[in-house]
Amino acid sequence: MNAETVTDKHVFAFAEGDGKNKKLLGGKGANLCEMTRIGLNVPPGFVISTAACLEYLDSPSRELQAGIMDQVHAHMRKVEAQTDKGFGDADNPLLVSVRSGSALSMPGMMDTILNLGLNGATLQGVIAQTGDRRFGYDAYRRFIQLFGKVALGVPDERFDRQFDAIKKRAGVTEDVALSADDLQEVSEGFLEVVAEFTGRPFPDDPFEQLEIAIKAVFNSWTGKRAVDYRKQFNITPDMANGTAVNVQTMVFGNRGEDSGTGVAFTRNPGTGENKLFGEYLVNAQGEDVVAGIRTPKPIDRMTAEMPQMAEELAELRDKLETHYREIQDFEFTIERGRLFCLQTRNGKMNATAMVRTSVEMERAGLIDRKEALLRIQPELLEQMLFPRLDPGVRSEPVAQGLPASPGAASGIAVFDADRAEQIGKEMGHKVILVREETKPEDIHGFFAAQGILTSRGGKTSHAAVVARGMGKPCVAGAEGIGVDVERREAQVGKASFREGDIITIDGSTGKVYLGEIPTVEPEFTQELSDLLGWADEAAQLQVWANADLPDDARRALKYGALGIGLARTERMFNAVDRLPIVIEMIVAETPEQRREALDKLLPLQRADFKDLFQVMSPNPVTIRLLDPPIHEFLPDENQLKRDLETLRSLGATSHGMTVLAGAMNLIQTSDERRTEIDGIRRLLDPALVEEAIAKKEAMLHKVHVLYETNPMLGHRGVRLGLTSPEIYEMQIRAILEAAADCAKMGIRIQPRIKVPQVCTREELVRVRAYVDEIHAEIQQRDGRPVDFKFGTMIEVVRACMQAGPLAEVAEFFSFGTNDLTQAAFSFSREDAENKFLPQYNQLGILPNNPFEVLDSEGVGKLMEFAVEWGKEVRPDMHVGICGEHGGHPDSIGLCHRIGLDYVSCSAPRVPVAKLAAAHVALLAD
Numbered sequence: 019m020n021a022e023t024v025t026d027k028h029v030f031a032f033a034e035g036d037g038k039n040k041k042l043l044g045g046k047g048a049n050l051c052e053m054t055r056i057g058l059n060v061p062p063g064f065v066i067s068t069a070a071c072l073e074y075l076d077s078p079s080r081e082l083q084a085g086i087m088d089q090v091h092a093h094m095r096k097v098e099a100q101t102d103k104g105f106g107d108a109d110n111p112l113l114v115s116v117r118s119g120s121a122l123s124m125p126g127m128m129d130t131i132l133n134l135g136l137n138g139a140t141l142q143g144v145i146a147q148t149g150d151r152r153f154g155y156d157a158y159r160r161f162i163q164l165f166g167k168v169a170l171g172v173p174d175e176r177f178d179r180q181f182d183a184i185k186k187r188a189g190v191t192e193d194v195a196l197s198a199d200d201l202q203e204v205s206e207g208f209l210e211v212v213a214e215f216t217g218r219p220f221p222d223d224p225f226e227q228l229e230i231a232i233k234a235v236f237n238s239w240t241g242k243r244a245v246d247y248r249k250q251f252n253i254t255p256d257m258a259n260g261t262a263v264n265v266q267t268m269v270f271g272n273r274g275e276d277s278g279t280g281v282a283f284t285r286n287p288g289t290g291e292n293k294l295f296g297e298y299l300v301n302a303q304g305e306d307v308v309a310g311i312r313t314p315k316p317i318d319r320m321t322a323e324m325p326q327m328a329e330e331l332a333e334l335r336d337k338l339e340t341h342y343r344e345i346q347d348f349e350f351t352i353e354r355g356r357l358f359c360l361q362t363r364n365g366k367m368n369a370t371a372m373v374r375t376s377v378e379m380e381r382a383g384l385i386d387r388k389e390a391l392l393r394i395q396p397e398l399l400e401q402m403l404f405p406r407l408d409p410g411v412r413s414e415p416v417a418q419g420l421p422a423s424p425g426a427a428s429g430i431a432v433f434d435a436d437r438a439e440q441i442g443k444e445m446g447h448k449v450i451l452v453r454e455e456t457k458p459e460d461i462h463g464f465f466a467a468q469g470i471l472t473s474r475g476g477k478t479s480h481a482a483v484v485a486r487g488m489g490k491p492c493v494a495g496a497e498g499i500g501v502d503v504e505r506r507e508a509q510v511g512k513a514s515f516r517e518g519d520i521i522t523i524d525g526s527t528g529k530v531y532l533g534e535i536p537t538v539e540p541e542f543t544q545e546l547s548d549l550l551g552w553a554d555e556a557a558q559l560q561v562w563a564n565a566d567l568p569d570d571a572r573r574a575l576k577y578g579a580l581g582i583g584l585a586r587t588e589r590m591f592n593a594v595d596r597l598p599i600v601i602e603m604i605v606a607e608t609p610e611q612r613r614e615a616l617d618k619l620l621p622l623q624r625a626d627f628k629d630l631f632q633v634m635s636p637n638p639v640t641i642r643l644l645d646p647p648i649h650e651f652l653p654d655e656n657q658l659k660r661d662l663e664t665l666r667s668l669g670a671t672s673h674g675m676t677v678l679a680g681a682m683n684l685i686q687t688s689d690e691r692r693t694e695i696d697g698i699r700r701l702l703d704p705a706l707v708e709e710a711i712a713k714k715e716a717m718l719h720k721v722h723v724l725y726e727t728n729p730m731l732g733h734r735g736v737r738l739g740l741t742s743p744e745i746y747e748m749q750i751r752a753i754l755e756a757a758a759d760c761a762k763m764g765i766r767i768q769p770r771i772k773v774p775q776v777c778t779r780e781e782l783v784r785v786r787a788y789v790d791e792i793h794a795e796i797q798q799r800d801g802r803p804v805d806f807k808f809g810t811m812i813e814v815v816r817a818c819m820q821a822g823p824l825a826e827v828a829e830f831f832s833f834g835t836n837d838l839t840q841a842a843f844s845f846s847r848e849d850a851e852n853k854f855l856p857q858y859n860q861l862g863i864l865p866n867n868p869f870e871v872l873d874s875e876g877v878g879k880l881m882e883f884a885v886e887w888g889k890e891v892r893p894d895m896h897v898g899i900c901g902e903h904g905g906h907p908d909s910i911g912l913c914h915r916i917g918l919d920y921v922s923c924s925a926p927r928v929p930v931a932k933l934a935a936a937h938v939a940l941l942a943d
């Protein structure tokens with residue numbers, strides 16, 4: 019029978035195998051074929067196909083089918099011809115490696131057997147050729163052990179026992195300290211171990227060795243390790259069926275000064291620089307590099323040390339990049355002045371390098387723009403926008419919380435916002451604000467801190483939301499940390515830290531560390547800017563940003579945001595100088611009192627909006643009218659009660675002082691003493707204390723009046739705006755007056771007023787009426803038109819169902835998918851994330867967290883209906899999303915499919931969102 023009839027062909031030389039056919043040749047085999055076919059100097063060899071494996075496994079006796087070994091012999095003859103060596107030739111031995119390799123890379127598969135072909139005779143050939151007895155015996159004992167273990171099933175311990183006994187006798191602890199004689203003894207001992215275990219002498223015939231090895235590789239496909247691995251990662255026969263066997267010539271980098279070995283990247287994987295990056299060793303084997311026995315040299319040095327090889331390496335680099343059109347991570351060996359490429363794969367790089375190489379490869383014509391965009395995973399870009407922990411520094415975290423706002427920061431731990439301000443702002447130190455949870459009145463602490471750590475609360479807790487808005491790192495809900503604010507210390511397991519100790523938090527991973535870990539600063543490079551420009555051209559969706567303050571807006575603009583999709587006005591209320599006025603507004607007893615407070619807020623808000631409009635000019639800025647329940651601006655009830663208690667006892671003391679001052683004339687004492695007591699009395703003015711008590715009591719009363727069982731579903735958003743119209747009127751006036759001021763100054767702007775929590779058309783009609791009235795008044799006052807758009811959040815289920823009627827009034831829709839997800843699932847986010855969602859995910863009841871990945875089947879459907887019905891009424895309806903999903907690549911896919919115009923997300927997500935928007939558009943083509 020002809021060994022190579024087409025149908026029976028199971029063995030393929032590297033030069034003839036189809037480099038794309040991973041199913042038949044396995045990933046590794048196909049890659050070796052591909053490398054050979056493009057003219058790389060790959061050590062010659064051949065692949066035995068996965069089809070041969072399946073036939074073998076099917077055969078009842080587990081014998082290789084007829085013809086396979088004939089084909090192997092024939093191919094080995096060719097390899098001998100190519101290498102000028104002989105398989106089993108004692109003078110010039112050809113040694114091979116034997117590796118498994120299925121269609122998918124599977125670490126559960128078989129170990130590689132190296133140096134197959136060695137026996138007593140060929141060993142002498144190797145020693146004669148290398149002039150290195152030690153090397154020869156070392157190779158031999160490794161081969162016997164690996165072959166014994168992998169192909170013959172000899173347990174490792176048997177070899178280890180032998181090996182340890184000899185090391186002990188030689189008085190050494192490290193393998194490298196063994197002499198040639200020791201290793202000879204080890205080899206001989208190992209041969210005995212095998213003979214003892216298998217009951218047969220170690221096979222000396224190289225072809226017998228090879229046949230046993232091939233069967234062992236095939237058998238490994240049904241071995242426990244591989245079966246478990248496939249089960250674990252759901253690898254079906256459709257994806258990978260059977261393993262191939264790769265038989266390849268061994269080449270040695272330790273054959274003298276004209277030999278060597280190394281690893282390299284075609285470009286620098288840390289920076290993307292277009293320059294070979296790697297290291298090598300002269301007269302060494304790859305293992306020497308791995309074992310750290312010798313320190314490799316930077317690849318640059320090769321030009322001086324081995325100029326011819328350096329030139330060939332440069333050619334190899336070009337060939338690799340031209341063919342793979344991707345940065346390659348490759349291994350090479352030089353055997354007696356011949357350069358071999360042993361392996362190549364796509365190089366793993368950090369975000370900076372990915373971006374730079376994409377742009378430079380496109381410019382060099384190596385890839386096109388589509389490829390330049392698609393080769394980068396959008397999420398990776400976030401790395402470029404936040405400080406990261408220095409990857410070179412190893413440290414063990416002491417606690418794990420939720421990664422609530424990305425980025426890393428170190429600083430002095432402080433336990434309240436005032437201390438944060440003192441130590442951070444006034445003394446100029448870096449601080450991390452550590453709280454059980456944060457409240458609006460902590461806001462000045464946020465400004466002063468590098469990062470925020472809380473022991474309670476989820477990803478939508480106050481700390482998380484505010485930190486994200488500010489672009490500061492936050493680890494939330496680190497439950498392992500016990501915070502004791504009074505004592506200014508925190509307990510973490512057995513460790514603790516106090517105020518003044520330095521800690522580090524990583525808001526991208528949720529990890530907390532004691533001590534300072536250096537961080538790597540972010541860099542918004544020109545290449546990133548170029549790449550994002552290409553992304554904009556490719557994408558259908560625009561990317562806008564959620565930004566509340568001018569600084570956030572500036573950052574968003576720098577990252578390429580084309581508008582602001584959500585400015586939460588409540589964040590502006592939170593500023594330290596505003597909160598007292600806001601509280602005044604809340605505790606006001608009459609509309610007049612409230613108006614007085616609002617009059618103070620008006621100019622402040624007007625200035626806020628003007629700043630935002632100016633920064634974003636001429637792009638749109640969407641300002642949302644006040645949304646949260648008003649009591650959120652008041653202090654906590656228990657705190658108020660504690661304050662009152664303190665004030666009341668102070669009141670008693672001050673009253674006592676008055677009595678004491680009055681009683682002084684009854685007591686004979688010096689004038690000096692009398693003045694002193696009078697001073698204290700005046701300082702402790704009972705009227706002042708009374709006033710403070712009255713204020714706190716009024717606040718407490720308001721807290722009680724405003725108390726809601728379920729504030730998230732309560733008196734907030736437009737409901738508040740319609741029942742206390744003066745608040746919305748003030749905000750609307752501030753927006754339109756700011757717009758009028760900009761118009762006066764000739765600044766081109768696009769203001770947009772957005773109403774939150776709307777569920778009926780009537781609500782919108784009424785707010786629109788306020789807007790129209792104030793708008794008309796301002797236009798008349800200035801005699802100049804003021805343009806704006808009026809729209810609504812779509813964040814309650816009824817709003818989706820009523821999209822048609824709402825579209826009669828709203829000129830734009832903005833999906834608030836944070837609330838809409840809560841509403842659609844009837845999940846409170848905090849409770850869901852802290853209580854049952856992780857289990858739901860683990861059990862597979864829900865595939866992921868719907869607050870992170872937009873739920874396409876439920877929330878997505880609601881959105882789809884709303885878009886459709888809204889556009890039926892108003893065909894040019896402008897529609898976007900401003901929930902957190904707006905920055906999530908998978909969710910962006912959905913937004914693209916249902917025809918949104920833009921996504922709006924926090925500034926640092928803008929680049930991620932832009933690339934994701936480009937990806938969905940490009941992949942949909």
Ligand code: PEP
Pocket residue numbers: 584586645813833834835836837838900901902
């Ligand atoms: C939303 O609900 O998605 C939204 C953007 O509003 P907020 O997160 O402020 O409730």
Ligand code: MG
Pocket residue numbers: 813834836837
């Ligand atoms: Mg909302």
